[in-house]
Amino acid sequence: MTRKQIKLVALCWAGFLASTEGNAQKNKDIERRYKAGVRLVQMGDYDKARAELQPVMQRDGSYAPFAYYYYADASYRQKRYEAARATLKELIDRFPNWLKKEEAYYLAAAAAYEQGLYDEGLSYTQLIADPDLRNDLDRMEQTFLPRISDLNRLKALQKQYPKNKTLARTLVDLIQRTSSDKEDLELSDRLSNRYGIVPTPVSKPPVGRPVEPNVPVSQPATTARVDKAKAKGYFNIGVLFPFRVNRFNTTERGRSNQYVYDLYEGMKLAKTKLMAEGIIVNLFAYDIDNDADQTLDLLNNASFAQNDLLIGPLYTEPNRLVSAFATQNDIPLVNPIATNHELIANQPNAFLAQPSTTQQAIETANFAKEITTIRKAAVYFGASRKDSLLASAYQSTLKAQGFQVVEFRRLIGNATAMAAKMKLTEENKPGHVFLASSNNDDGTAMLDALSKRGISSPLIATYPAFNYFRNSLSTFTRRELYLVAPEFMDIERSPTEVFQETYLAKRNIIPSTFAAQGYDMLLFFGRQLARGTIRSKVLMRSDVSDDYVLSGFDYSKSNDNQVVPIIKFDGSRFVKIN
Structure with a gap:
């Protein structure tokens, strides 16, 4: 890449910081506002983020320098470079010994370069000695200095x-x-x-060029392909993601493909763990965007067929081309984040790492039959296409399983607006209500709307429908509430703790869900390659006791991951119940 996405340094550093503020209640409020501010930066709501972080900056506690950093980051993402520089200067002056000060130097340099203040930017970059930052710093300067x-x-x-x-x-x-x-x-x-x-x-660099120095530069050997890759003693895995290393758009407020790098960082950590297990994998990163010609250039490279497993691409047309290539060359293909069942239909070599929308609907309907004997349901969904697709799949599944869908409706807005649009009555009272939403305000609004309508039925909702920083604990206990959560990470499981600590030590940031997905995916499929279970078409599944960070994999019935976690709040934390 040509400019580093100003990375989130410490979303959950709070757990490692010793607070020295006055009384416990004030400390708790500062911690809440800090976490809310960081979360809002992640979500792109920068004005609200600054409003939450400003009171934290005014305190003298251990959260203050981090709040300064995120406040500056929010300004930078909105292209308010002057404000970002001023905030960072105050941070550096006020906390000269802050343990992450080189991150502040980096962000200050980026803001200065954006304004054409090259002398100021260089004065900051010469203070950076962290080798992990140097590579990003070189790429940033290779973008700005030629201007x-x-x-x-x-x-x-x-x-x-x-x-x-x-x-x-x-x-x-x-x-x-x-x-x-x-x-x-x-x-x-x-x-x-x-x-x-x-x-x-x-x-123009060649297609398939590795995106970072520690990715092998050489292509896989051009010797004749053998049926069993493990005879070589190692496995070549091609990662086809839109890294966009040769594109830099100064009009973008942030790196829109950050999730790609998170996925890849998780995979790199899994590679290290596999090596400790005696499984050697070589990761080859190919920069594949939504470009059919670029994809064909790659597929026409004879050495590309030497890969033993392919992960990606993420766009429809490149994926179609690579899927046909994988079938022709008998190479397993993993779709890392897609939930479209059509991607694996009639494609015996293709797998979905995440359960498809169809599979989520089936498992959720099966669960609904366990919690109520009433075969009536109301199905609601939010504003996004993803919401409507899941709701439609759920409606179809319910009807196929003998349920009566008493209402199917798009609901957005506050609780009053939702309640006004609902047509539920005592006569058509549902046995359960389902909400598919990607808006984390919709969950609480739905709870309030159901209360206004006098409906006490259990609510099954998608995990992103709630804000877990803003919502109080009572939100999750005032009615029977279940969450469909493929992205659920149980932080009290030992494998999750180890993963988070290892990732934090290596990257200085708390891993995102995408990082965990990348880690689990490569760990699972790397092990399957070593066991030979993919090519021999032996049924593949993980056990609940395995060391995966999320909920694991099950391909015992199809190439669609059948693991669909459903969680519930037990009074102190969320636990998986299905």
């Missing part, structure tokens, strides 16, 4: 910061393109010799 078109300015900056190799390379390239002056050419030669610089040609 300097004034040769004299660039020479002055290089003289002021002579140790910056990216700056030297930028100057060499500009001289080679624009100057025929003897002194300039001699300077170019001196810098080239000192740093081993070869002037950068203007060309």
Whole structure:
């Protein structure tokens, strides 16, 4: 990539920070506001995020420097670079010994570069020594510094910061393109010799180029393919994600494909664990966006067929092409986040790592029959297409299983608006209510709407329908409430704790759900490759006691993951009950 997504440094560092504020209630409120602010930054609601974080910044406790950082991050994402720089300067001045100060230097440099303040940006970058940041820093400077078109300015900056190799390379390239002056050419030669610089040609990197230094640079060996990959002693796994390493859009407020990098980071951690188990996998990252021609170029590369497993692509047309290729070459293909059952229909080599919308509907309907004998249901859904697709699948499944769907309706807005649109009465009272929503305000609104209508039936809702930072505990106990949660991570399970601690130690951030999904997916399918269960079509499933972070995998009936976790609040935490 060309510019680092300003990463979330410490969503849950609160668990590791010793608070020294006055009384416990104030501490609790500060912690709540801090977590809410971080969550709002993640969600892209930057104005509200700053409103939550500002009171935390005004305190002297251990949350304050992190609040400053996220406040600046929110400003940066809205392209309020001046405000971001001012906040970061105050952070650095007020907390000079903050343990994550190099992250602040990085963000301050990015904000300065965005405003064309290259001298200020370079003054920050020279303070960064963290090797994990250096790679991102180099990519960021390779994006911004070539924007300097004034040769004299660039020479002055290089003289002021002579140790910056990216700056030297930028100057060499500009001289080679624009100057025929003897002194300039001699300077170019001196810098080239000192740093081993070869002037950068203007060309597009090849499809399939690894996205980071620790991904193997060489392609898989071109020897004849053998039926059993484990005879080689290792497995080649191609990861076809839209990394977009060669595209940088200054108009974007944040990296929209952050989930891709989270998935891949989780996979890298799984690779290390597999190696400890004696299973050697080589990850080859291919930058595949929504481009059919680009995909075909990759598939026409003879060495690509040497992969033993493919993960991705994420877009429909590239996926169709790769799926046909995988079938023709007998290569298993895993769709990491898709929930469309059509992707595996008549595709014996294709698997869904996440349960499809159809499978979620089937398992939820089976669960509904366990909690009520009344074969009536009301089905509601939110504003997104994903919500309506799941609700439609659930309605169809209920009818196929003999349920009467008394109401099927899109509901949005507050509780009063929802209640006004409902047509439920005592006569058509449902045995349960189902809500499919990706809006985390809809869950509480639905609870209130049902109360207004006098409906006490159990509610089964999708996990994203609630805000787990804002909602009080009473939200989840005032009626019989169940959540369909493929993304559920039980933080009290030992494998989850180990994963989080390992990821935190390596990346300095709490892992997202996508990171956990990437980890589990590669761990499971890597083990299946080693056992030979994929190619021999032996039924594959994980046990509840296995060391996966989420809820595991089950392909005993189809290539659709049949594990659909349903959770319930037990008074202190959410637990999986199905």
